[in-house]
Amino acid sequence: MVKKVVDAYATLRACIRSGNLGGQKSRRRVKAESKPIMFRREAAQPFDDRCLTWRLDTQTVSIWTTAGRMKDLRFTCSPDQLTTLRAHRQSESDLLLRDGMWFLVATCDVPEPEVFEPADWIGVDRGINNLATTSDLANYQGRRLQRYRRWHARKRAEFQSTRTKSANRRLKRRAREEARHTTHINHRIAKQIVAVAERTGRGIALEELHGIRDRVRPHRHQRATQSSWPFHQLEQHITYKARRAGVPVLLVDARYTSQMCPRCSHTSRANRPNRDTFSCRRCGLAGPADVVAAVNIRDRARRAWVFVTMPLPTAA
Structure with a gap:
C-alpha cells in the first residue's frame, strides 16, 4: 500500500512538472495540490513477487497482508491462461474486488512474431x-446487440426515475454487464x-x-445508437x-x-x-x-x- 501511495504522488508531481494540470494558479492544479489523493475501498492493489508468490503447479498463491501471510489460496483460470502465465508472466500483479469476487490480474509480456508478407x-x-x-x-x-442495449436502456430509465441508493448500485452493475457483453461479442x-x-x-x-x-x-433518434457504436x-x-x-x-x-x-x-x-x-x-x-x-x-x-x-x- 505504501508503494501505491508513493507512485500516486510521484505521478502527480510529474503531471505538475510537465504542465498537464496548467499553470501555477490554474484551477486544476490548485485543486490537485490542495486535496490529498484518495483511493477507493475496492481499488486494485498492486503486488510484486516479494508480496505475492505464484505456485502454478498447484494453482495457488501466497499473499502478504497486514494480518500476515495468507498461504495456499487457490485460483482458477482457463488452460490457455495458465500456459500464458507459465511462459510470459512478469513481476507485478494486481488484486481487485469486483461484484463480490476477487480477481488477480497478472502482467504478461508476450513477444510479437514478425509480420508476414500477405498474399492478399x-x-x-x-x-x-x-x-x-x-x-x-x-x-x-x-x-441482437441492439435489442440487448434497448432492453438495458429501458431498465436504466426505470432505475433512474427511482433515485435511490439501491437503484444507483444496480445501475452501475448493469452498466458493467452491458460493457462486458459488448466486449465479449467484439x-x-x-x-x-x-x-x-x-x-x-x-x-x-x-x-x-x-x-x-x-x-x-x-438524426435525433439515431444519436444514442451511434454514440454507443x-x-x-x-x-x-x-x-x-x-x-x-x-x-x-x-x-x-x-x-x-x-x-x-x-x-x-x-x-x-x-x-x-x-x-x-x-x-x-x-x-x-x-x-x-x-x-x-x-x-x-x-x-x-x-x-x-x-x-x-x-x-x-x-x-x-
Whole structure:
C-alpha cells in the first residue's frame, strides 16, 4: 500500500512538472495540490513477487497482508491462461474486488512474431446493423446487440426515475454487464476474422473511422445508437490479436466505400437505393451494400500495400 501511495504522488508531481494540470494558479492544479489523493475501498492493489508468490503447479498463491501471510489460496483460470502465465508472466500483479469476487490480474509480456508478407487482403466493413462484414461474405449481425442495449436502456430509465441508493448500485452493475457483453461479442468477431487471415496468409484491411462521430450528424433518434457504436473497440481487438498472430493490419480511406462500384468505379449516392442493397447505375452490378464496401476496402488495401512496399528510386 505504501508503494501505491508513493507512485500516486510521484505521478502527480510529474503531471505538475510537465504542465498537464496548467499553470501555477490554474484551477486544476490548485485543486490537485490542495486535496490529498484518495483511493477507493475496492481499488486494485498492486503486488510484486516479494508480496505475492505464484505456485502454478498447484494453482495457488501466497499473499502478504497486514494480518500476515495468507498461504495456499487457490485460483482458477482457463488452460490457455495458465500456459500464458507459465511462459510470459512478469513481476507485478494486481488484486481487485469486483461484484463480490476477487480477481488477480497478472502482467504478461508476450513477444510479437514478425509480420508476414500477405498474399492478399480481407476487407472488413464495420457498421451498426452489421457489426462486421468481410469481403469473404462473412457477416456478423448486430441486431441482437441492439435489442440487448434497448432492453438495458429501458431498465436504466426505470432505475433512474427511482433515485435511490439501491437503484444507483444496480445501475452501475448493469452498466458493467452491458460493457462486458459488448466486449465479449467484439472478442468473438475479432478472433474469427484474425483466425481466417492467419490460416489463409492474408492481411486485414479496415476503414479509417477515427473522428467519424465529429464528421457525421445523425438524426435525433439515431444519436444514442451511434454514440454507443463499439467500432473502435472492435478495431482494437482485431489489431492486438493480429499482432500476436503476425497478421498485418492496414487502415484505408473510408470515403465512398459503400457508394463506389468495385467493377467500374462509378461513385454516386444513387448506387444505394436503400440501406442494405447496392446497385450500380452505370454497369448494373448489384449486391449487399456491406459486402460491396468490404470489397472496396480490400481493393484499396491492395493498392496501398503495393505503394508502401514499393522500393524507393536510387540516385544515379
